[in-house]
Structure formats: structure tokens, C-alpha cells
Amino acid sequence: MTRTAETMEIWNTLDTVLDPEVPALSVTDLGIIRDVKLSDGGKVVIDVTPTYSGCPATDLISEIIKAAVVSSGHEDVTIKTVLSPTWTTDWITEDGRKKLKEYGIAPPVGEAATGKAALLGISPVVHCPRCDSTQTEQVSEFGSTACKAMYRCTSCLEPFEYFKCI
Incomplete structure (x- = not known):
């Protein structure tokens, strides 16, 4: 994926689109934007991989992305859902x-x-985001969304x- 000055402007817009x-x-x-293509005719195609195929926010995210890019001056915007390779939490940036x-x-x-460690009941060492302690315990497998678990320090x-690994 080559980023041109024109596609970099679109990437910069996408940097402002919140999940x-x-x-x-x-x-x-989040790492769900796979590619941005801009044709000579001005058509924008944005490849998006949902965090998982059943994510209830997938359609909303696509609408928000499209609206942001249209607002930045691009009239012909298509959001293409790309399911393979599947998204993984490894795609979340360091930032x-x-x-x-x-x-x-x-x-x-x-x-x-x-992988197999989760199937065998090997829990990750989760640091408290407030005090950085590793003395934490899982309270519930699910938090406010299916991709998060509830913990207590x-x-x-x-x-x-805790944003669960996928």
C-alpha cells in the first residue's frame, strides 16, 4: 500500500474518526483501516476490517468513516468490508x-x-491502568462490550x- 499526498490527507481525516x-x-x-485508494476520477475506496464479524458497531463505523471523508471534500466514497485476514488486537497501534x-x-x-493458552485457562497478567499493579483479578468475562472483560485491582x-486479545 503506497501512500500518496492525496491518500495521506484521507488517512489524516481517518485519524480523527473515533471508535x-x-x-x-x-x-x-484500532487498526481496522486496511487501505485507502483514490482513483484518478476522485473515487475513494476505504478497506475496513471489523474487529469481529458480529460487531454491532460495524455499520455505524462505516457510516462515520464515510461521513468524515465526504466532509473533507471527497464526494464519491465507498467503504469496502474486508474479512480476511481477520482483525487481531495485534493491529492496535502502540499509540x-x-x-x-x-x-x-x-x-x-x-x-x-x-491461542491455546486461553483455552487452557492460562490468564494474562493484566496491569491496572490506574496504578500499574499486576495484582488484578477478573470479575466478569464481559465488560461493556463483548471485546472487553471486567477486572478489579x-x-x-x-x-x-481489559481489552481482550483476539
Whole structure:
């Protein structure tokens, strides 16, 4: 994917489009924007990979992305859903991980939370986003959305969400 000056302007617009479920992250921080193409005729095609195929915010995110790009001066905008390869939390940028922590959500951590380790009940070491303690415990497998779990820090006693590894 080659970024030209014209597509960089669109990428910059996408940097301002916030995820409706986690408004601390832009869609580029989340890593769901796969590609931006601009034809000689001015048609914009944006490839988007949803965080998972059943994500209830997928259509809304596509509408928000399209509206932002249209508002930036592009009239012919198509959002193309790309399901393969599937999105993974590895695609969240480092800046996005920092923003999650600052927002109070523990970012996804380590290989222990993915693959066979999760099936074997090996829990990740989740740092409290408030005090950075590793003395944390899972309260619920699900938080405000299916992609997050509820945790509690046993050091500072604060509850927080953890963005689960996928």
C-alpha cells in the first residue's frame, strides 16, 4: 500500500474518526483501516476490517468513516468490508495502546491471552491502568462490550475494563 499526498490527507481525516464503542481510539489506532485508494476520477475506496464479524458497531463505523471523508471534500466514497485476514488486537497501534491505558482500559497483553493458552485457562497478567499493579483479578468475562472483560485491582481497589486479545 503506497501512500500518496492525496491518500495521506484521507488517512489524516481517518485519524480523527473515533471508535463509537471506545472513543479513546481512532479507527486508525484500532487498526481496522486496511487501505485507502483514490482513483484518478476522485473515487475513494476505504478497506475496513471489523474487529469481529458480529460487531454491532460495524455499520455505524462505516457510516462515520464515510461521513468524515465526504466532509473533507471527497464526494464519491465507498467503504469496502474486508474479512480476511481477520482483525487481531495485534493491529492496535502502540499509540492506541497508550490511549487505552490513559482512558482507563487495560490494553491487550501478551501471548498468554491468545491461542491455546486461553483455552487452557492460562490468564494474562493484566496491569491496572490506574496504578500499574499486576495484582488484578477478573470479575466478569464481559465488560461493556463483548471485546472487553471486567477486572478489579486488588492494590488500589479500582474496577477497570481489559481489552481482550483476539
